[in-house]
Amino acid sequence: MAIEFTAHTDEARFYSPMADFEEDAVEIEFREDPLTGQQTRIVPQVFPMPEERPDISAYVSDDEGCFFCPDMVEEATPEYPDFVEADRGSVGESTAFPNLFPYAKHANVVVLTEDHFVPIDEFPAERLRDGIANALEYVHDVRAHESAEYGSINMNILPSSGSSVVHPHLQSIVDDHGTNDTRRRVAAERAFHADHGRTYWETLLETERDGDRYVDSTGAVEWLAPFAPIHHWHVVGVTDVTGVPDPDDDVVADIAAGLENVLAYYDSLGLNAHNFSIHLNEGEASPVVIDVVARSPFDDDYVSDAFFLQTLHDERVVDAAPEEYAPDVAAYF
Numbered sequence: 001m002a003i004e005f006t007a008h009t010d011e012a013r014f015y016s017p018m019a020d021f022e023e024d025a026v027e028i029e030f031r032e033d034p035l036t037g038q039q040t041r042i043v044p045q046v047f048p049m050p051e052e053r054p055d056i057s058a059y060v061s062d063d064e065g066c067f068f069c070p071d072m073v074e075e076a077t078p079e080y081p082d083f084v085e086a087d088r089g090s091v092g093e094s095t096a097f098p099n100l101f102p103y104a105k106h107a108n109v110v111v112l113t114e115d116h117f118v119p120i121d122e123f124p125a126e127r128l129r130d131g132i133a134n135a136l137e138y139v140h141d142v143r144a145h146e147s148a149e150y151g152s153i154n155m156n157i158l159p160s161s162g163s164s165v166v167h168p169h170l171q172s173i174v175d176d177h178g179t180n181d182t183r184r185r186v187a188a189e190r191a192f193h194a195d196h197g198r199t200y201w202e203t204l205l206e207t208e209r210d211g212d213r214y215v216d217s218t219g220a221v222e223w224l225a226p227f228a229p230i231h232h233w234h235v236v237g238v239t240d241v242t243g244v245p246d247p248d249d250d251v252v253a254d255i256a257a258g259l260e261n262v263l264a265y266y267d268s269l270g271l272n273a274h275n276f277s278i279h280l281n282e283g284e285a286s287p288v289v290i291d292v293v294a295r296s297p298f299d300d301d302y303v304s305d306a307f308f309l310q311t312l313h314d315e316r317v318v319d320a321a322p323e324e325y326a327p328d329v330a331a332y333f
Contacts, residue, residue, distance in 0.1 A: 003200075003207050005227050006032040029321070031228040035188045035200050040228040040316040047232050047296070047305060047319035053270045054299035056158075060166050063116035068167035070114050073097075077109070080138075083145040089137055091247070092130030096138055104173035106142045110134045110153075112168040120157065120274065121267035123168070129256035132278065133247035135172045139280060140244055142174045150178035150186070151244065151280035158298040160305075161273040178281075186281050193285035201238045201287050212323040216333035218261070219254030221290070225322030225329065230293060232305060232318050233269070233325055235262045237290035244280050245288060255290055261332045262292045268332070273298050 009029045016024035029042040063069055067076030077097045079087040089096030093114050099107040112118075112131040135153045142148055151174040156163035178186065192200040208214045208224050215223040221237045237258050241251050259276060266274055273295040280288060296305035309315040 003034045003203055005034060033226075033228040034204070035192070036184050037188075038184075038228070038314075038316065040230075040318060041309075042318055042321050045319065046317055048303040049319075050270050050297045050299070054272060054297050054302075056272065056298060059298075059300075060117035063167075066116055066165070066167055068111045068165060068169060069116055073111060080108075080141075084138065084141045089134045091134040091137070093127060094131040094134045096134045099171060102173075103171075104175040104177070106138075106148060106172075106174040108135065108138045108172045110138075110170040110172070112170065117166050118168055119267070120263040120272060123260065123263055125253070125256040125260040127168075128259050129253045131170050132252050132256060135170050136244060136247040136252065138172055139174055140247075143244065147176065148174045149176050149282045150174070150182050152179075152182070153278040153280065155274070155276050157275075158273040158295075160298040160302045161275050161295040163273075174280075182279065182281065185279070186283070186286055189281075189285040190283060199285055199287060201289060202240075205238055213326045215326055215330045216261075218258040218333070220251050221254040221258050223258050223262070223329075223333070225326035227322060228316070229318045229322055230291060230316055231275075231295075233266065233294040233320065233329075234318070234322070235292045235329055237292070239288040239290075241288045242284055242286060243282060243288075251288070255288075258333075259290070259292065262329060265329045265332045266294045268328075269294070271295075271297050 007029060009027050012026045012028065014024060015021045031040045067073065073095055078100055080098055094110050094112050096108055096110040099109050110131045112127050132153060139151050153170055153172045155170050157168060189200050205222055213225045213227065215225060221239050223235055223237050226234055226236050237255060239251050245251050263274065271294050274292060275295060276290060276292040278288065278290050296302055309317050
């Protein structure tokens with residue numbers, strides 16, 4: 001029942017002006033995701049790493065007209081439809097409401113903090129826990145109302161990660177379509193479970209616990225750097241919970257604690273932007289799994305970390321191998 005880790009390398013050779021036009025070589029490593037078969041290329045120096053920590057204080061301090069701030073949120077955001085008991089959700093500081101620009105039949109936004117901006121190194125696990133719990137309440141309401149096989153809770157922060165609003169927030173999507181990646185992942189999870197009588201993720205953890213890619217655990221969540229990362233400095237959290245956890249389940253706090261640690265690691269690199277997704281898919285083959293990735297640092301002249309390979313070829317390209325950064329992530333757990 002062993003999981004196969006498949007990789008090979010190619011070498012690009014040329015006469016480099018950076019070496020007085022002597023012959024030079026760059027190694028490109030290709031890795032195959034053990035679950036889905038998708039390919040990742042590991043290419044050195046492909047990530048736009050900052051030379052110094054960006055100063056974005058002027059940008060993030062401008063809260064004029066922010067409809068996620070406490071003085072505007074109830075006037076400028078929509079209210080839930082009738083199948084949700086409350087007009088808006090509230091857990092701790094977080095406030096939840098329908099997404100005014102939805103990407104799915106059921107989509108909501110959870111404003112995480114009353115503060116207009118919180119840098120990733122100051123984002124407490126408690127705020128993440130409350131926001132995730134608020135999102136989970138909505139997902140439960142949707143699934144009590146109608147069948148919806150696929151769900152996720154997601155986060156962008158700052159424009160370089162795709163966020164159009166500075167104020168920290170989550171976005172949930174729930175429907176029967178799923179995303180391309182979700183459908184591919186769930187199909188592979190179900191095929192593995194049918195063949196082996198256990199989940200892929202349980203098998204993966206048993207394989208990785210004593211290896212170079214394993215990070216640590218936070219309660220019931222185990223964290224590792226995946227063999228074939230989706231994006232830069234990708235970290236995965238794996239729970240033993242299937243379906244949609246209850247908002248007050250201990251695993252919610254465990255997820256939040258792990259996210260806080262990963263974000264602290266990103267901050268140590270001088271980064272300020274990230275994405276994460278918490279996958280909430282139906283079926284015993286699909287435990288709740290968390291994907292966290294770093295994005296290019298936002299500043300006045302930021303450079304996108306996605307180019308033609310990602311946007312037009314559905315190809316994963318990363319700067320660092322997981323064995324290189326997993327020990328550094330572990331230092332923050």
